[in-house]
Amino acid sequence: MSTIESAQSEKRLFPPSGAFVQQAHLDSEGLRVLHDEASADPGAFWLGQAEQLVWRTRPTQGLDDSQHPFVRWFADGRLNLTESCLDRHLHTARRNKAALIWEGEPGDHRVLTYFELHREVCRTAAALLRLGIKTGDRVIVYMPMVPELVIAVLACARIGATHSVIFGGFSAEAIRDRINDAGAIAVITADGGYRRGKVVPLKHNVDEALQHCPGIRHVIVVSRTGQDITMHPGRDHFYSDLVKAESGHCEPAIVPAEHPLFILYTSGTTGKPKGVVHSTGGYGTQVAFTAKHVFDLRDEDTYFCTADVGWVTGHSYIVYGPLIHGATVVIYEGAPDTPHKGRFWEIIDKWGVTIFYTAPTAIRAFMRWGDQFPRGYRMDTLRLLGTVGEPINPAAWMWYHEHIGRGRCPIVDTWWQTETGGIMVSPLPGATVTKPGSCTRPLPGIAVEVIHKDGTRCGPNEGGYLVITRSWPGQLRTVWGDPERYRKTYFGDLTVDGRSVYFTGDGARFDEDGYLWVMGRVDDVLNVAGHRIGTAEVESALVGHPHVAEAAVVGRPDELKGQAIVAFVTLRSSHAKTPDTADILKAHVVHEIGAIARPDEIRFTDALPKTRSGKIMRRLLREIATTGHAVGDVTTLEDLAVLTRLSATDSDEE
Numbered sequence: 155m156s157t158i159e160s161a162q163s164e165k166r167l168f169p170p171s172g173a174f175v176q177q178a179h180l181d182s183e184g185l186r187v188l189h190d191e192a193s194a195d196p197g198a199f200w201l202g203q204a205e206q207l208v209w210r211t212r213p214t215q216g217l218d219d220s221q222h223p224f225v226r227w228f229a230d231g232r233l234n235l236t237e238s239c240l241d242r243h244l245h246t247a248r249r250n251k252a253a254l255i256w257e258g259e260p261g262d263h264r265v266l267t268y269f270e271l272h273r274e275v276c277r278t279a280a281a282l283l284r285l286g287i288k289t290g291d292r293v294i295v296y297m298p299m300v301p302e303l304v305i306a307v308l309a310c311a312r313i314g315a316t317h318s319v320i321f322g323g324f325s326a327e328a329i330r331d332r333i334n335d336a337g338a339i340a341v342i343t344a345d346g347g348y349r350r351g352k353v354v355p356l357k358h359n360v361d362e363a364l365q366h367c368p369g370i371r372h373v374i375v376v377s378r379t380g381q382d383i384t385m386h387p388g389r390d391h392f393y394s395d396l397v398k399a400e401s402g403h404c405e406p407a408i409v410p411a412e413h414p415l416f417i418l419y420t421s422g423t424t425g426k427p428k429g430v431v432h433s434t435g436g437y438g439t440q441v442a443f444t445a446k447h448v449f450d451l452r453d454e455d456t457y458f459c460t461a462d463v464g465w466v467t468g469h470s471y472i473v474y475g476p477l478i479h480g481a482t483v484v485i486y487e488g489a490p491d492t493p494h495k496g497r498f499w500e501i502i503d504k505w506g507v508t509i510f511y512t513a514p515t516a517i518r519a520f521m522r523w524g525d526q527f528p529r530g531y532r533m534d535t536l537r538l539l540g541t542v543g544e545p546i547n548p549a550a551w552m553w554y555h556e557h558i559g560r561g562r563c564p565i566v567d568t569w570w571q572t573e574t575g576g577i578m579v580s581p582l583p584g585a586t587v588t589k590p591g592s593c594t595r596p597l598p599g600i601a602v603e604v605i606h607k608d609g610t611r612c613g614p615n616e617g618g619y620l621v622i623t624r625s626w627p628g629q630l631r632t633v634w635g636d637p638e639r640y641r642k643t644y645f646g647d648l649t650v651d652g653r654s655v656y657f658t659g660d661g662a663r664f665d666e667d668g669y670l671w672v673m674g675r676v677d678d679v680l681n682v683a684g685h686r687i688g689t690a691e692v693e694s695a696l697v698g699h700p701h702v703a704e705a706a707v708v709g710r711p712d713e714l715k716g717q718a719i720v721a722f723v724t725l726r727s728s729h730a731k732t733p734d735t736a737d738i739l740k741a742h743v744v745h746e747i748g749a750i751a752r753p754d755e756i757r758f759t760d761a762l763p764k765t766r767s768g769k770i771m772r773r774l775l776r777e778i779a780t781t782g783h784a785v786g787d788v789t790t791l792e793d794l795a796v797l798t799r800l801s802a803t804d805s806d807e808e
C-alpha cells in the first residue's frame with residue numbers, strides 16, 4: 155500500500171507563444187540537445203556548465219561520489235564566486251548598468267550599478283578583514299531587505315567567510331539557536347527595518363540573543379530606521395564608521411570549489427530546521443545554469459523576485475544567479491499590502507519589470523484581496539512569471555496567468571528545496587508546454603524518480619516517494635555539525651538498484667506524459683479506509699471552489715477508517731459563511747475527486763499556521779485536529795496567536 159492515489163486530471167495545455175520561442179535561449183530542440191548531452195555524460199555536461207563561472211583554477215574533475223552520500227564536485231577547481239557576480243562585469247558594458255534597484259517600504263529607493271555594488275562589497279569585505287574575520291569563519295546576517303543585505307552576503311563570500319542569513323522576521327530565540335549551531339563569530343544587522351509601516355527592532359533582538367551566544371565577537375550595525383539602539387563598546391560597530399575608511403579595493407580570497415559558501419537553515423515546515431551547507435563551485439554552477447535557462451535571463455531584463463534573501467530563493471535567485479548573468483535585480487523591502495494591496499504591481503510598472511518570481515501563498519493572498527488591485531496597472535513589460543515554494547493549485551495558476559500575465563506570459567513552476575541549492579524540476583519557458591499545477595519535467599542533468607517504498611519505480615499516475623538518484627552540483631554537502639543527521643535525513647532507507655538515493659520528503663507522481671505532480675509531503679499523506687491520498691489534491695479541490703481562499707487538509711485518527719479528513723478553510727473576503735457552506739464544500743470535493751476524499755470535518759478559520767516563508771504547517775494542524783492544541787516546534791511559526799484562534803475554530807461538527 156505504498157502508492158499514493160490520484161484523482162486529479164488537468165487537461166489544459168499552454169504551449170509557449172511563437173514570439174517567446176523566437177527570442178528564447180532554448181527552444182524545444184535546444185532543450186532536447188541539452189538533455190541528450192547530460193544523459194550521455196553527466197560529469198562532462200556539468201563541467202561544461204561550470205564554464206559559466208570565473209575560475210582561477212579551472213576544474214577538470216566532475217563528480218566525486220567515492221564517499222557516498224558525501225559528494226564533491228569540481229574538487230580541483232579554485233575560485234571566488236564574487237568574481238563571477240561582480241568583477242567580470244566591470245570590463246564590459248555592464249559596468250554602469252543597474253545591478254540592484256531597491257525599493258524601500260516607505261517609498262524611498264536606491265539604484266546601484268555593477269561598479270557601485272562591486273565597490274561597496276569590497277569596502278565591506280575589507281572592513282570585515284580589518285576586524286579579524288577571515289576565511290572559514292561563520293558570519294550571521296540578520297537584516298531587513300536593504301541593499302546592504304546583498305552587500306553583506308557578497309562581502310562574506312569575498313573573504314571566504316561562510317555566511318548564514320537569518321530571515322529578519324525571526325525572534326531572538328531563533329537567532330540564538332542558529333548562531334550557536336553555526337558557531338558564528340560575527341553578526342551583521344541593522345538598527346531596524348520597516349514592515350507594514352511598523353519598525354522591526356532588529357538590533358534589539360540581536361542584543362537579546364547575544365546574552366546566550368558567547369562566541370560572537372563583533373556586531374556590525376547598518377542604520378536603516380535611525381531608531382534608538384544600545385551599542386556595546388568594543389563589540390558593536392556602526393557599519394558606516396567601518397566602511398568609510400575603506401578604499402573599494404579588496405582582493406578576493408580564492409577558495410577550493412568545495413569551500414562552504416553558506417549555511418542556511420530550512421523553513422521548518424516539517425520539523426526543527428536543519429543547517430544546510432552549500433559549496434562554492436558546485437552551488438555556483440547550479441544557480442548559473444538554472445537562472446539562465448529557467449528565467450531565460452537576458453541583458454534587457456529587469457527581474458523582480460519577491461522572496462527574502464533570508465530564504466534559499468533569495469540566495470540563489472536574487473543574489474548569486476542573476477548577478478552571475480549581469481541582470482538587473484529589483485528588491486523590495488516591505489509587505490505586499492503596504493501602503494496598499496497593489497504594491498507589487500506598482501513596482502512592476504515603476505521599474506518596467508520583465509520577469510516576476512513569487513510564491514503560491516502570495517498568489518492566493520492576491521486572489522483573496524480581489525482582481526481590482528492588479529487591474530489598475532499596465533504591467534505590459536512583463537514577459538515571464540515564476541512560482542516556488544509549494545504546489546500551486548491549478549485555480550491559482552490560472553488566476554496568475556490571466557490577471558498578472560494577462561494571458562501572455564509563460565509560467566515556470568519551479569520545484570526545488572533549500573537542500574538542492576537550485577531549481578531541479580521546471581518548465582523552460584521557450585521549450586515546455588505547461589499544465590497548470592505541474593512543475594513539468596526535470597531539468598537536464600537532474601535524475602528524479604518516483605518510487606515505491608521497496609525501490610521499484612511507480613508507473614504513470616502512481617503516486618510515491620520523490621527521490622533524486624544521481625548527485626547534482628548544487629546538492630547540499632552536509633548538515634552543519636551533524637553529518638549523521640545528513641545521512642539519516644536524506645539517505646535513509648530508500649534505495650534504487652541497490653544504492654541509497656536522496657529522498658526529498660515529498661510525495662509525487664509522473665503523469666502519462668512524464669509530467670511531475672508534487673502531491674504534498676509524504677509525512678502529511680492521508681490514509682483513509684486503505685486509500686493513501688495526497689494533501690495537495692484535496693486542498694486544490696477546495697481552493698478551486700469560488701468561495702475558498704485557502705485550505706489545509708490533515709488526517710485525524712479514526713477507529714473505522716484509519717484516518718478522518720479534517721479541512722481547515724479560509725473563505726474569500728467577498729463570501730460570508732452560511733449554515734450550508736460546509737456541506738457545499740464537502741459536496742464539491744466529492745464532485746472533484748470522489749467520495750473517498752470527502753472531508754469528515756471542516757473548520758473555518760481566518761488564518762492558517764504558516765512558516766515565515768508562507769508555507770502551511772500541517773503538522774501543527776494535525777495536532778490541533780487530534781488533541782485540540784499544538785505542542786510541537788513552533789519557532790518558525792509566523793504568528794503564534796493563530797494557534798489559540800485555531801484551537802477554538804468554528805467546526806461544522808457538533
Ligand code: ATP
Nearest residue numbers: 420421422423424543544545568569570571572672
Ligand atoms: P523543512 O525542510 O525544515 O521542513 P521546508 O521543506 O518547507 O522546511 P524549503 O526547503 O523551503 O523548506 O522547502 C522545500 C519544499 O517546498 C519542497 O520539498 C516541496 O515540498 C515544496 N516546494 C517547493 N517548490 C515547490 C513546487 N514548485 N511545487 C511543489 N512543491 C514545492
Ligand code: MG
Nearest residue numbers: 420424571659
Ligand atoms: Mg524540506
